[in-house]
Amino acid sequence: MNIAQLETFLELSDCLNVTETAARMNCTQPAVSARIRGLEQSLDAPLFDRIGKRMHLTANGILFLDYARKAVGALQEASEHLRQMDDPLAGTIRFGASNFTGIYLMPAFLGRYRQAAPDLEFELEIASSAQLLADLDTAKLEFLILSDHIAVDERRYQCRHICNDEMVLVVPPAHPLATVRTATLADLSQDVFLMKPPPSASRSFLLDRIQGDESSLGRVMHISSTEAIKQGVLHGLGISVLSRFVVAQELADGRLKEVPMALRPFRRGIRAINLRDKLLTPAASEFIKRLVESGGRAEALPWAAEGAPGRPSHPPSGKAHRKA
Structure with a gap:
């Protein structure tokens, strides 16, 4: 079992079409089939039913899907984490937000933050709270920005107040x-x-x-x-x-x-939410810290008063912080 097999399995489970999967992964159809066949052999379980020209996930495939997402997500997180060790104002931050926070609260803050971190990229998902929590659990997202009216198990999730x-x-x-x-x-x-x-x-x-x-x-x-x-x-x-x-x-x-x-x-209240048992990348950890300290107000960012775009005069440490 290898990462290429897992990534191919995730793509094929999404579109259920070998031709489309090959196009998405920039490889040949035989390569897609060989990876899936190798994965099924290593698991000693069929992952897809092939009925005519249509494919369907088997019960084994449905069960394995969540594990594959978590495994690939963990490897992507580890790679991103290592890239950010020297500079927490570079890399990519993937997070989710509810409709009103994602549309009306975050854009101004992200715009100001990018002035100090021009090398930092953001991927923001706006969806229902149920979908966002599911994506957080499968490591698709690092953290969420949600209302405290959304009930979460605080033994499992770390919640930090941003603003009212x-x-x-x-x-x-x-x-x-x-x-x-x-x-x-x-x-x-x-x-x-x-x-x-x-x-x-x-x-x-x-x-x-x-x-x-x-x-x-x-x-x-x-x-x-x-x-x-x-x-x-x-x-x-x-x-x-x-x-x-x-x-x-x-x-x-x-x-x-x-x-x-x-x-x-x-x-x-508006909160930042992340899983307690997972490390945040340095960029995400620093971003949440600044978001909490500023109360969600772009103009309250520590370097906002400097006026000109650019990094803060004293960049934050690149060390990762394990969540309490």
Whole structure:
């Protein structure tokens, strides 16, 4: 068994087509078949069923898939870790984020960070929390940026607080609620309320805070995109409660109006999450450290005040840190 066989197995299990796998791996079809055959012989188990021109993973193949992902992921991590030992501001950081943190919080921070680390590359996956946690467990990602409303086993995952996210009621400037001193739950039910359909972490957080169910909000319109909900409010489709990160620009330029609410505080924490039993690469470890120290604010990065792009005057140590 070797790494080429494992990588070929992962590619073939993804597309279930030898021709496409050969194209992806820049090799011949006989080479793909030989690698899979050799892997099956070393495991003494068939990994694929070949029915006519179609291929399917066997029960053995499905079971082995997770192990193969972890093995290849661990080797890639080790290679990246060694490359970064001399310089934690170079290499590649692969991490995941929820929709609103990935779109509205991270870009500004990443842009500022790249000024000090022009040799550092980022691969950011934006997906559901369930998918992100699955990718973290299989070493596809090194860490995640998620709301603390997402429950995780802190015996298995290390969680570090970055900042607080406040969710605010927003309405168009000409809306009747724009002039009230404090909005009640009854006020929210007087217009169409825009929110995500289940399952959604922000939706469950909202319903938890109002201590009710969807019917408490009156007429509800489901929209699966946070950005589309914001655009809906901007164009008079309804009202909504959104993260301040999401509507910061619109509140600043007066296109939306924030209305105080007479409800429980709509605040949740934003955390960096990684597996406790795995080493972070030096680049990822340094990145999380700076993210936590800055509270997620790009302008608060230690070298942000220097003005010009370039590395900080005192680059951080390249030693890896084992997670507690």
